[in-house]
Amino acid sequence: MIQRMSTLFVRTLREDPADAEVPSHNLLVRAGYVRRIAPGIFSWLPLGYQVFRNVEAIVREEMNQAGFQEVHFPALLPREAYETTGRWTEYGDNLFRLKDRKGNDYLLGPTHEEMFTQMVKGEFSSYRDLPLWIYQIQTKYRDEARPRAGILRGREFVMKDSYSFDVDDAGLEFSYNRHRDAYVSTFKRMKVDYVIVSAMAGAMGGSRSEEFLANSPFGEDTYVRCDCGFAANVEALHIPLASFDPGINLDTELPASHAEQTPETPTIDSLVNLSNARADLARGDHLWFASDTLKNILLIATNADGSEEPLAIGLPGDREIDTRRLEAALYPRVARPFEEADFAAHPALIKGYIGPRALGKKSTSGIEFLTDPRVVRGTRWITGNNVKGQHVYDLVFGRDFESDGVIDVAEVFNGDPCASCGGTINLARGIEIGHIFQLGRKYAEALGLKVLDERGELVTVTMGSYGIGVSRAVAVIAEQHHDDKGLVWPREIAPADIYLVAAGKSEDAAIKAEELAQIWDQMGLRVILDDRVGVSPGVKFNDSELVGVPTIVVIGKGLERGVIEVKDRASGERVDIAVDDAIAAVHRICTN
RNA sequence: CGGGGCGUAGCGUAGUGGCUAGCGCGCCUGCUUUGGGAGCAGGAGACCGGGAGUUCGAAUCUCCCCGCCCCGACCA
Numbered sequence: 001m002i003q004r005m006s007t008l009f010v011r012t013l014r015e016d017p018a019d020a021e022v023p024s025h026n027l028l029v030r031a032g033y034v035r036r037i038a039p040g041i042f043s044w045l046p047l048g049y050q051v052f053r054n055v056e057a058i059v060r061e062e063m064n065q066a067g068f069q070e071v072h073f074p075a076l077l078p079r080e081a082y083e084t085t086g087r088w089t090e091y092g093d094n095l096f097r098l099k100d101r102k103g104n105d106y107l108l109g110p111t112h113e114e115m116f117t118q119m120v121k122g123e124f125s126s127y128r129d130l131p132l133w134i135y136q137i138q139t140k141y142r143d144e145a146r147p148r149a150g151i152l153r154g155r156e157f158v159m160k161d162s163y164s165f166d167v168d169d170a171g172l173e174f175s176y177n178r179h180r181d182a183y184v185s186t187f188k189r190m191k192v193d194y195v196i197v198s199a200m201a202g203a204m205g206g207s208r209s210e211e212f213l214a215n216s217p218f219g220e221d222t223y224v225r226c227d228c229g230f231a232a233n234v235e236a237l238h239i240p241l242a243s244f245d246p247g248i249n250l251d252t253e254l255p256a257s258h259a260e261q262t263p264e265t266p267t268i269d270s271l272v273n274l275s276n277a278r279a280d281l282a283r284g285d286h287l288w289f290a291s292d293t294l295k296n297i298l299l300i301a302t303n304a305d306g307s308e309e310p311l312a313i314g315l316p317g318d319r320e321i322d323t324r325r326l327e328a329a330l331y332p333r334v335a336r337p338f339e340e341a342d343f344a345a346h347p348a349l350i351k352g353y354i355g356p357r358a359l360g361k362k363s364t365s366g367i368e369f370l371t372d373p374r375v376v377r378g379t380r381w382i383t384g385n386n387v388k389g390q391h392v393y394d395l396v397f398g399r400d401f402e403s404d405g406v407i408d409v410a411e412v413f414n415g416d417p418c419a420s421c422g423g424t425i426n427l428a429r430g431i432e433i434g435h436i437f438q439l440g441r442k443y444a445e446a447l448g449l450k451v452l453d454e455r456g457e458l459v460t461v462t463m464g465s466y467g468i469g470v471s472r473a474v475a476v477i478a479e480q481h482h483d484d485k486g487l488v489w490p491r492e493i494a495p496a497d498i499y500l501v502a503a504g505k506s507e508d509a510a511i512k513a514e515e516l517a518q519i520w521d522q523m524g525l526r527v528i529l530d531d532r533v534g535v536s537p538g539v540k541f542n543d544s545e546l547v548g549v550p551t552i553v554v555i556g557k558g559l560e561r562g563v564i565e566v567k568d569r570a571s572g573e574r575v576d577i578a579v580d581d582a583i584a585a586v587h588r589i590c591t592n
Numbered sequence: 593c594g595g596g597g598c599g600u601a602g603c604g605u606a607g608u609g610g611c612u613a614g615c616g617c618g619c620c621u622g623c624u625u626u627g628g629g630a631g632c633a634g635g636a637g638a639c640c641g642g643g644a645g646u647u648c649g650a651a652u653c654u655c656c657c658c659g660c661c662c663c664g665a666c667c668a
Contacts, residue, residue: 014617014629015604019661039660094667111668145593145666159668211668220667323665432668469668505626538628556627565627 002517003496005530005543009046012543022218024478025150027487031546040147040155047547048474050495052158055473056137058189058492059160066182068133068162073115075139079105081114085446096141096155108141113443113465116163120461121449127167130451130461131175135162137470149218151475152431158471164464165444167453172462176208176438179466183212183434190473191490192433193480197223197231199435208438209236213430214476221430224412230420234412234427235328239419241373241406248378255380255394263389267352268293268317271391275382293317294381294395296354298338298367301330310346311335312359314383314403315372319410326409348386355384355392356401370407371397431476432469439463487548488570496526497590499549499569503537503556512564512579513555519583525590545569551589553582 010032019036020026028034033048044052060070082088088095088107096108109115120132137160147155164175180196187194192214199211211233213221225231248254265271268290275288283292294314301311313321326335343351348358348365359369375381377398385392395401415424444450444461453459474493481488491497498520502513510531517529528549530540537556544552552567563576566586577585 011602011618013603018598018604021662140668142667146662146664148662153667157668161668435668467668472668501627503627534626536626536628536630538626538630541628543629554627558627 002521003046003526003528005528005540006532008528012546020150022149022152022479023482024152024475027482027546027548028150028475028478031487031548034151036150038155040144040153042151042154042156047495051489051493052471052474054493054495055190055477056158056160056470059186059468059470059473060137062182062186062189063135063160063162066133066178068135068182070136071119071134072136073109073112073119073138075109075141077107077109077115079107081118081447082107085114085443087114094142094144096143109138110140110142111159111465111467112136112138112161113163113439113463114447117443117447117449117463120165121447124165125451127451127453127459130165130167131171132165133162133175133178135160135466149475151471152218152479153220154471157469160468160470162466164466165449165461166463167451167459167461169462172438172440172464176436176464179436179464180210183436183466183468186468187212187214187433189492190477191481191493192473192476194433195223195225195231195428195430197225197233197430198236199233210436211430211432212434212436214433214480215428216431216476216479217429218479219429219431221432222412222427223430224416224418224425225428226418226421226423226425228418228421228423230418230425232419234322235324237325237412237419238408239373239412239416241376251399254378254396254399257392257395257400259385259387259390259392261389262391265352265389265391268295271317271382275393288382290318291316292380292382294356294375294383296356296359296369296384297321298342298349298354299335300338300342301333301335303333310338310342310367312354312367312369313371313407313409314356314359314369314375315410316374319372319413321409322411325411329407329409350384350386350388353384353386353388353390355386356395356403357392358386360402361404362402369403370405371403372410373406373408374410375403431472431479433473433476434466434468436466437464439465482548485542486546489548489550491550491590494526494549495547496528496549497551498525498527498586499530499544499547499552500527501530501537501540501544501552501554501556503540503554504559506556506559509555509559512559516553516555516564516583520586520590523583523587525587551586553586 012032013030016026017029020029028048032045034042034044037043079088091110095110098106100106137158139156140159141156144155147153166172166175194212194214197211197213199209213223222234223231224234224237262271262274265274271293272288272290295317297313299311300308302308343349346365358365359367361368375397380394380396382391382393383395414427418425441460441462444463449461450458451461477493478487481490500513500517502510513529517527521527548569550569552569554565558564558576562579564579564582565574566577567574
């Protein structure tokens with residue numbers, strides 16, 4: 001079917017919408033693809049909905065091809081199953097909740113692990129039925145505290161979520177890899193530039209987890225990458241323990257520790273400045289750096305049962321704690337900073353001068369003390385001496401102090417060593433477009449999904465869950481495929497193959513355009529025909545570029561010479577082709 | 593939830609106490625124009641986010657409320 005601009009339900013905007021900050025949002029609005037309804041909630045106009053459905057079709061085809069079966073759940077769900085798994089409360093304010101006329105609780109599904117698990121439980125009960133791979137493409141609802149960036153992060157969004165059910169871990173591993181492969185080919189088809197990073201499985205339960213992150217400066221996830229191919233979400237990054245010389249004699253080869261008066265040095269900067277200013281404190285081999293100091297951060301950790309206990313973390317003074325890494329490392333415990341009242345409850349801890357010798361389960365304070373992986377045997381530190389205005393120098397780990405364990409929560413810097421090859425890592429930003437999890441038995445356990453194994457014994461099924469943000473993918477593709485003139489869709493995503501412009505005042509152009517549009521349409525090409533009369537050529541050219549269809553054909557002044565112009569939207573390349581040759585030539589361009 | 597910014601026509605905006613709220617885009621009518629967001633003329637479209645107050649007079653000042661955008665916290 002030919003889409004005619006004269007009647008198409010679209011209005012392109014000449015000016016940037018005031019509320020759009022990121023390119024995908026700006027262009028999708030300007031080109032008349034989407035309109036905002038409420039924060040994080042958008043409607044799709046004809047061009048936009050076609051693009052959306054093209055993306056959805058790729059996901060569906062790749063899923064089906066990989067052997068997954070499509071099902072469909074309601075978005076409106078009863079409370080019960082989410083109560084059983086604890087997520088009715090865990091999800092907190094992010095859950096859209098509502099009541100029916102009888103006062104029963106319902107929710108708009110944020111994700112469907114519970115429903116899938118229940119469904120399988122209701123149908124299957126033998127190991128012989130497994131593995132099972134099912135998926136749906138569904139509208140999800142999450143009442144995000146702050147939706148942003150147009151449809152990149154909405155409160156209503158479409159997600160493809162699939163789930164695998166296996167009888168054992170080996171089966172899960174196979175199912176997981178199967179999904180991983182399907183995702184690789186899906187995103188390849190979408191022409192998304194992405195990287196696969198190892199991620200935290202923590203909050204969802206389970207073990208292995210990887211994210212597919214689309215490269216974008218507007219990404220919300222920070223990940224590290226290395227030339228060796230290593231990539232990880234910063235939350236999931238584990239830096240290696242610092243190396244040391246195991247043969248070193250700590251007592252004879254390192255200076256003895258010594259306490260020093262260091263008044264007015266409550267911050268790391270002030271401490272480093274004072275240390276370098278005083279000749280008697282010189283380190284010898286180099287100036288003191290912030291990384292030579294050990295700062296000890298106090299937190300209050302809340303356990304899963306609600307009880308609280310203090311926790312101390314010792315890390316090099318040049319680094320802050322990365323709260324997302326902390327959260328991932330402590331899960332399911334959560335932590336908050338020490339407050340005045342907490343200091344008051346622990347008078348032995350002198351704010352600004354806290355040292356390792358007041359910390360640790362074996363110390364008098366009894367406070368759990370965990371240290372950064374860079375704090376290893378033989379490292380010497382300047383750190384608090386637990387006396388106001390006093391620090392201790394050359395405090396050596398393994399000689400003068402110990403910790404209760406390692407915790408890897410310090411912020412990651414560009415140029416830090418790579419955990420895999422020892423090279424240096426770079427920080428980059430990405431948009432999460434896919435996430436695959438080995439869930440394990442958390443949901444099957446909670447909802448009682450068991451099958452009989454070959455010995456006739458009941459075993460709990462192990463699950464994987466896998467998601468692709470379908471509506472988000474539309475925005476990601478726009479984000480990665482545009483220029484200063486507008487959108488530049490990959491052909492399979494685009495709302496049409498050809499944007500056919502009838503330019504100039506000659507009626508011949510309009511007639512020829514109509515004729516060619518019909519021919520290409522009958523050849524199976526998708527055509528947008530700009531048949532608007534009285535609209536100046538400049539407007540049509542600009543719209544043709546803004547809309548982003550891959551092939552632009554202009555029929556106008558060249559017609560007298562028997563040629564039409566064929567432009568490649570992406571490269572900007574334009575060639576004149578004789579009208580008679582153009583039918584086949586454009587068809588070839590559009591189909592190879 | 594913390595910080596910042598902002599609500600005036602479909603979109604983008606001007607207007608800090610005083611005539612009928614101005615301009616650009618878009619829209620309608622007519623004429624002209626037709627290869628890079630045309631010109632002229634005429635027109636439609638705004639309870640200036642809501643409420644209360646101050647004042648002879650409020651888009652403009654005060655108070656309360658609502659909403660939106662951005663950064664952070666949090667999250668596919």
